[in-house]
Amino acid sequence: MLRLPAAEREGFAAGFRIISPLLPAIFSWGLVTGVAMSKSVLTVPQAIGMSLMLYAGSAQLASLPLFAAGMPLWTILLTVGIVNLRFVIFSAGLQPHFSYLSLPRRIALGYVNGDLGFVMFMNQNFGNGYVPGKEGTYYGITLSNWAVWHVSTILGIVLGALVPDSWGLGFAGTLALIPMMVHTINSRSTMLAVALASLIGVLAFDLPYRLNLVLGVLGALAAGMVCDELAARHAKRLAPAHPVKVPIAASPPAAAGPNAVEPQKDAVHSARHPSEDRRG
Amino acid sequence: MSTFEIWFAFVAMTAITIVTRTFFLLAGERVALPQRLQRALRYAPAAALAVIVVPEVVLLDHQFAVHLGNHKLAAAVAATGWFIWRKNMIEMIAIGMAVYTLGRLFL
Numbered sequence: 001m002l003r004l005p006a007a008e009r010e011g012f013a014a015g016f017r018i019i020s021p022l023l024p025a026i027f028s029w030g031l032v033t034g035v036a037m038s039k040s041v042l043t044v045p046q047a048i049g050m051s052l053m054l055y056a057g058s059a060q061l062a063s064l065p066l067f068a069a070g071m072p073l074w075t076i077l078l079t080v081g082i083v084n085l086r087f088v089i090f091s092a093g094l095q096p097h098f099s100y101l102s103l104p105r106r107i108a109l110g111y112v113n114g115d116l117g118f119v120m121f122m123n124q125n126f127g128n129g130y131v132p133g134k135e136g137t138y139y140g141i142t143l144s145n146w147a148v149w150h151v152s153t154i155l156g157i158v159l160g161a162l163v164p165d166s167w168g169l170g171f172a173g174t175l176a177l178i179p180m181m182v183h184t185i186n187s188r189s190t191m192l193a194v195a196l197a198s199l200i201g202v203l204a205f206d207l208p209y210r211l212n213l214v215l216g217v218l219g220a221l222a223a224g225m226v227c228d229e230l231a232a233r234h235a236k237r238l239a240p241a242h243p244v245k246v247p248i249a250a251s252p253p254a255a256a257g258p259n260a261v262e263p264q265k266d267a268v269h270s271a272r273h274p275s276e277d278r279r280g
Numbered sequence: 281m282s283t284f285e286i287w288f289a290f291v292a293m294t295a296i297t298i299v300t301r302t303f304f305l306l307a308g309e310r311v312a313l314p315q316r317l318q319r320a321l322r323y324a325p326a327a328a329l330a331v332i333v334v335p336e337v338v339l340l341d342h343q344f345a346v347h348l349g350n351h352k353l354a355a356a357v358a359a360t361g362w363f364i365w366r367k368n369m370i371e372m373i374a375i376g377m378a379v380y381t382l383g384r385l386f387l
Contacts, residue, residue, distance in 0.1 A: 028370040046286055053294040058325070062332050063293065070281065073289055080293045082328040084300035085321050091304040092318065098305065110302030168380060171352060174336050175359050175376040177329050179369050182360065184326035193323040194330045201331030202338055213331045220327030221320045228319055 008136030015140020018120050026145055027152040033057045034156020036173025040064040044161050051153045058180050059083045061173045075210045082217055090118045096128040117142040189227030193220035351383030
């Protein structure tokens with residue numbers, strides 16, 4: 001650590017300054033996650049172990065009811081995989097920045113990535129490939145996030161274990177998933193996808209092995225892709241009339257539900273556009 | 281689940297997390313998901329969270345229960361509304377838990 005080049009050390013400090021305004025939010029999110037984990041079927045050492053290993057808040061919270069219901073391992077792994085899918089897209093964003101590094105360093109870099117850290121890093125608009133101080137900045141951001149997350153989660157697990165179960169604090173884990181959901185709803189097509197997933201999730205709830213999760217997500221992907229396709233066609237049709245830039249509000253009538261959740265952005269955003277800003 | 285199974289589950293979950301987080305970093309330039317698929321993947325996490333959260337709050341004992349007597353639903357609606365309005369997670373959790381607890385104790 002002490003032998004790092006000066007540029008990377010300065011980058012690290014800059015990274016810390018970039019993320020520091022968000023650290024209270026990360027702390028509170030970690031605290032709630034920890035409390036919810038302490039109220040699950042996991043013992044305190046198990047909850048701490050899971051949190052330290054996974055380092056993935058939403059996936060941790062999402063898997064708790066599955067542990068409680070004694071679901072088979074594959075359904076738990078599938079849930080973790082789906083909730084983490086956004087990181088596959090994030091990794092595509094990081095790839096051009098760090099592809100020059102060795103494999104172990106790329107793995108370490110990916111492992112410490114989080115939603116907030118990713119967004120803050122990408123906001124810095126570094127050039128591709130090696131840039132002095134870039135790797136330091138990345139680690140300044142992500143490791144600050146990492147440290148605050150672990151401290152707050154473990155604190156939540158320990159404090160939560162002191163509170164009687166009858167207070168119903170386990171429900172805080174369900175509530176804590178809502179911000180992540182709301183933040184990802186940044187277009188009508190996401191709204192439609194989420195609404196459809198919810199509907200399928202409820203209707204298919206009694207299917208075994210949490211198959212409602214698989215069906216809900218597949219339904220949402222299909223609906224989202226259809227929306228994107230329609231929006232793209234709509235944009236193309238309008239293009240000659242408005243040659244500059246058309247804000248796209250195209251969505252089928254089914255999407256006319258309660259979609260005033262977030263400021264609407266156009267439905268055909270590029271895949272690299274990160275819509276979340278909560279750590280996960 | 282036995283203790284061993286639980287820890288085995290954690291190891292497997294961690295492996296999945298690392299694979300998803302490092303997917304393109306591992307693959308380097310050799311692999312590129314089609315743009316269309318990448319766009320579609322954006323919908324998956326929100327959908328998965330919705331499938332987990334919504335049934336938990338609209339179902340009571342496997343029965344559809346969309347009324348204010350369902351404390352979890354009332355709490356989730358209040359919390360979501362608060363979060364959209366104030367963008368503050370701690371306040372949101374506090375409001376949600378307050379509605380849930382008051383409903384549970386007094387209604």
